Amino acid sequence: MKKASWTKSGRLAKKLRKIRLDLRLSQSQILERLGFADQLFRSNISQYERGYRVPSPPVLLAYARLANVDLEVLIDDELDLPAKLVQAGRKATRSSKRRTKH
Helix, strand or coil: CCCCCCCCCCCHHHHHHHHHHHCCCCHHHHHHHHCCCCCCCHHHHHHHHHCCCCCCHHHHHHHHHHHCCCHHHHHCCCCCCCCCCCCCCCCCCCCCCCCCCC
16 A cells, blocks of 8 residues: 655645635636746646646745635645635625615
């Protein structure tokens, strides 16, 4: 039986995919938002999300900032992402509509 790698997170790939999907971004769009469109390819995002490659620290930091979460949440398998992600710079919206007084 093969042991898990001490240097590779077991949940990182799923967390990165969840961030992209929760923010409703394509792989190309997330490259733009992360600021790495000139250095990386869409295939890199695919490899990160499938667990074939681990992003560099600057890319992980960009993911954390984009999703408005601590970097520790991304890399620590013991921690979960928030149920609802809010893109950095945007406020959370309420699911219920406000009533206005007439």
